[in-house]
Amino acid sequence: AQRVTQPEKLLSVFKGAPVELKCNYSYSGSPELFWYVQYSRQRLQLLLRHISRESIKGFTADLNKGETSFHLKKPFAQEEDSAMYYCAPPTTSGTYKYIFGTGTRLKVLA
Amino acid sequence: DTGVSQDPRHKITKRGQNVTFRCDPISEHNRLYWYRQTLGQGPEFLTYFQNEAQLEKSRLLSDRFSAERPKGSFSTLEIQRTEQGDSAMYLCASSLPLGKSSGANVLTFGAGSRLTVL
Numbered sequence: 466a467q468r469v470t471q472p473e474k475l476l477s478v479f480k481g482a483p484v485e486l487k488c489n490y491s492y493s494g495s496p497e498l499f500w501y502v503q504y505s506r507q508r509l510q511l512l513l514r515h516i517s518r519e520s521i522k523g524f525t526a527d528l529n530k531g532e533t534s535f536h537l538k539k540p541f542a543q544e545e546d547s548a549m550y551y552c553a554p555p556t557t558s559g560t561y562k563y564i565f566g567t568g569t570r571l572k573v574l575a
Numbered sequence: 576d577t578g579v580s581q582d583p584r585h586k587i588t589k590r591g592q593n594v595t596f597r598c599d600p601i602s603e604h605n606r607l608y609w610y611r612q613t614l615g616q617g618p619e620f621l622t623y624f625q626n627e628a629q630l631e632k633s634r635l636l637s638d639r640f641s642a643e644r645p646k647g648s649f650s651t652l653e654i655q656r657t658e659q660g661d662s663a664m665y666l667c668a669s670s671l672p673l674g675k676s677s678g679a680n681v682l683t684f685g686a687g688s689r690l691t692v693l
Contacts, residue, residue, distance in 0.1 A: 469617075471617075474615075497680060499681070499682075501682070508684045508685065508686055508687075509618070509666065509668075509682075509684040510683075510684065511681050511682070511683075514680075514681065551617050551618070553682075560631070561606060561623065561625075561630075561670070561672075561680065562620055562623060562630075562631050563608070563620070563682060564620055565610075565617035565618045565619075565620075566617050567615075567616055567617045568616075568617045
């Protein structure tokens with residue numbers, strides 16, 4: 466079965482420090498990958514998708530097919546970045562069944 | 576359009592009772608998903624529809640779970656003979672297919688329906 470691995474359940478960084486949230490997937494094709502975020506008391510929402518190659522709220526994510534990784538990065542963390550982050554690739558080519566990782570809670574400390 | 580709506584927001588029931596959740600997706604979205612989320616876990620895929628067709632159902636789901644989307648618009652998720660292990664947040668999401676817009680394949684989530692089985 467396809468798997469999504471987010472190895473860190475909790476990541477604490479100080480404000481202004483760089484952040485990297487890891488995501489590894491088991492998939493052999495060319496997946497369409499997403500990062501979703503859930504702020505406190507809000508709905509789960511899209512943060513970014515790799516095909517758009519854009520930076521959202523200062524976050525970027527690079528797809529590394531060799532390492533099957535899609536890590537989320539931000540050079541300078543802000544307190545408002547504190548949230549749960551989920552990586553979500555599809556399971557197999559051509560499917561729209563999106564599975565989610567277990568998530569990483571990011572805490573940005575003042 | 577106010578986004579994806581789910582009803583009820585919270586349901587408390589006794590073990591053995593049946594419960595039904597409703598999801599109203601964004602009107603132009605033809606794909607609709609159900610996920611289950613428990614504390615400390617990511618959303619777990621249950622099933623998804625394209626229009627009225629149920630294209631995939633998780634093998635993790637027992638026969639007590641059934642979902643419908645009869646007219647390709649709203650969907651219902653029914654759990655029969657609830658068990659305490661069914662206690663969770665049930666999330667609905669909808670999306671546009673590829674090619675329809677730049678937002679294609681992006682899941683828009685509802686606020687969820689929280690089920691507590693006593």
